[in-house]
Amino acid sequence: MSARAGIVVTGTEVLTGRVQDRNGPWLADRLLELGVELAHITICGDRPSDIEAQLRFLAGEGVDLIITSGGLGPTADDMTVATVAKFCERDLVLDAPLEATIADILKNMMSRSKSWGGADFESVMAANRKQAMVPAGAEILGPVGTAPGVVVPGSAGSLPTVVVLPGPPRELQPMWDKAIRTEAVQLALAGRTEFVQATTRMFGLPESALAETLRDGEARIADFDRLEITTCLRRGELEIVTRYEPDAAPVYDDLLALLRERHSAQLFSVDGALVDDQVAALLAGRTVATAESCTAGMVAARLTDRAGSSDYVAGGVVSYSNQAKMDLLGVDAQLLAAHGAVSEPVAEAMAAGALARFGADTAVAITGIAGPGGGSAEKPVGTVCFSVRLADGPTLTKTLLLPGDRADVRERSTTVAMHLLRQLLSAPGDAD
Template sequence: MSARAGIVVTGTEVLTGRVQDRNGPWIADRLLELGVELAHITICGDRPADIEAQLRFMAAEGVDLVVTSGGLGPTADDMTVATVARFCGRELVLDEALEETIAGILRRLMGGRHGVDFEAVMAANRKQAMVPEGAHVLSPVGTAPGVVVPGSPTVLVLPGPPRELQPMWRTAVDDDAFSAAIAGRTVYRQETIRMFGLPESGLAETLREAEQSVRGFDRLEITTCLRRGELEIVTRYEPDAADSYAALLDVLRDKHGRELFSIDGALVDDQVAALLAGRTIATAESCTAGLVAARLTDRPGSSDYVAGGVVSYSNDAKVNLLGVDAALIEAHGAVSEPVAEAMAAGALRRFDADTAVAITGIAGPGGGSEEKPVGTVCFCIALGDGRIHTRTLVLPGNRSDIRERSTTVALHMLRHALTEAAS
């Protein structure tokens, strides 16, 4: 038994590359978790003939489930639902309860706005309440409802914006017709390991060795991915191959204990957030200019431990806001370990914090020199007990890579420093 699926991504902006498709990979992951095999992803523009051709292709390939994303908006170029209805041989009918729901959502959205003709807006949105006869409606998260159309294949129609698609997917998973379509799935386990600071070739070498030493290695489906300087190792296996996975994990721990930081999929952000409980952190950023502060405050409740930060882009800001000695900048340059340390000390003091992270570097493309090339970044973590951790790296890539990678390095240095302080 097995269940196969296909994904049809619609949208001229995605086809032409103006918008990066985030739904295909996300749905691919969810299908994998469910034990459904993904056979094809297809992308086309907002043209009914092309959408229908892709649906026919999926049907001809014998998939059990087709998931579509996009094309559910109120504008005339959004025609996925009508196309799916025709493909499935079903009439489009007005769902009056759904129309009322959408009207309610729109009324709330436009609440305070003057000069908007509500009836005109509602007329434009009426088409969103037209669904294929007999389809199961998924309540809108934005204004666009989704539908599940039972059949061979069953078609699940979802909106394009990821923040609407993702919660609606979770509703769809509980739908009867959806469950029936993927009844043949195989249940797998999936585990995620994360490492930082190991080159991909080092991991490849270890996996080649593990192929010899780990019994049942061929029953583990391992995919590795390098992202933001972190290696993500995802392993999928049937439950009775759990011993082989445990043996693989032992090998990885043994060889790469220093680099391995997560065996439960937790992100470094999760770990740093946990380590910061009961503490107060402040940031002092130059080249990352707020990216570390923004990342630390990404999660709800971060105001419990984030006091704030200074973006000291200019030298004056370093002196005036963080109390860095101008003579220090003069002597060592703004991108130097002494200045990073003085920035961290200033952040501790100015925010009355017990944890500070400071970054000063050259993100480029200008500003590099022979001694300090573009990509040179100095980091300092300072703790209230006087401990400091200082480091200089030369990071590869363009301006955006260097800024993003610096942010990740800072989080890993924080993790190290706080783990050490807690032990």
């Protein structure tokens, strides 16, 4: 059985949703990479009794390692270290070298910033001294900001090892590398099983169809139960993450063969690559321009969210009104009058306009009704027209009715546009 871990995310601001938890998912990915089985992620407010309850719950679940995030600041509501000390049955002691380190950090910060407003150093240090209080026998993780982390070794058969990390991701993430190298964490994870993790991605396949294929795989493939398969519908794509021990690689190969046999048209990635990465590679040596209405520039944002994007992204136009489509993209007024802004002819004209305006050789155009309101019986909310075009080749145009609210329609539309672009660039001769 693999080593098991639990995560406790602390912070009333996270519990109430004012701040989105980024640490739990990030730590979960790091644990999976290490081959550690994640048992639970819990979120609680900054109350010592609630933090302690989460620690005791995870200990009762038999985890080998607990990781906490948050509650390490100098204010009265930052109680994580003190609570962990109580849970681990250790005294809270002042670490003099750590206190000196924090003092040096504060002096440097106060000398470089005017935001302290002439505050007295001794007063500031008094407020921050609690950050130098650590559980006796804990290993200190040097601060990235002003808050140090600590690793409190567990006791065999009694208490798990506890890693206490700060809340800000920019501090937590670099500190994680220090934490996993400590002797206490290495001992806690000594029983972990090494896993391989593989990710495949599909587009245009309902979850129910994938579920049927996986049921068939369970019946057809020997040792299928050695694969731990997780599926997730994300941005209109199906993501299939499979974990297995290295000697079960032939079982995974059989699964991959079945997916290719059943869903070759929808299977676009077997190495975990995102469609964004694939499109970026296909655009090498080309230039692309965008023309968008209902997606508010989101396609352009996805295209530019890659290293080297300035080499292939020529520019983009966001044009909601008919006048903007005419003035910025050269769409003919009679075409708009005859077909309406949300139509395939107008989408094609917008793509042609983007090519001409930016001197690009590839264009993506989207025009649609994202809602709320504004739809009609003929063109309800969610109606979106796409056109992708090569200056020296074919044009691929289609209309879809996408479900969901405005955010859903926008997000799904950008994903559809990326896949149409991938399709056009992958096989230009077959895209007519």
